[in-house]
Amino acid sequence: MSSEQWKKRCVDEWGLQDAPLPDSVDWKSVYESKPFSRNLLKNSSPYGLTKDGPPPEADLPEEPDRGPPRFVPEGDFSGWTTRSEVLPYDSSGIPEGAVICQLPQASWFTMEQVVDLKAVGLWEELLDGFQPEIVIQDWYEESQLHKFIYQLHVRLLGADNTTVIAEHTVNPTEDLSIYSHNWKGVSHVFSGYGPGVRYVHFLHRLKNQFLNGFWNTMFTGSSVMINPNK
Known part of the structure; x- marks a missing residue:
């Protein structure tokens, strides 16, 4: 197929009639990359779960875990850069003089990815002018472990992979007064973000x-998608 034919396939399949369509773009590569019809994050569900079913209930250990504390969950985190941050013990609310046998020790488990928008099939004229x-x-x-169990920070970065052009942060507070063990959705749409975006940092x-065992907060269905419309 000629480049013009590949371009037509891209336009017809993704509705790009209003987008810039320069001849300098390798339209065969764009079509094969399919940047408008797939999740650009790798390994979006490391625990093998989906939001279509409730999260599994935690298994209570038959005997307390007296071994050293564990802070990294089990899962296939390929595609993610991960790190763990152990938090200080929280003794607030404990009466003065009380005998403490053991305190829960919390940690944050951080997972991040960077999406190279040009590498996945987008082109500069589209990102700078059309800004999909x-x-x-x-x-x-909703793990009920604490009133703060989840944080999200997404940044749109320039060509140097450092300059922040736009960003969005979520840091919700959980209501622990009612037991609810479901998935909670978080979403955001970047639009009109300005020229220069080349990377998405998720x-x-x-x-x-x-505390006598390891308890973690799971996630699923993380995604970065490109809408072919403005």
């Missing part, structure tokens, strides 16, 4: 806790 919507979505478990943190 960049749609972010994520789902996290970072979220979920809280874990160790």
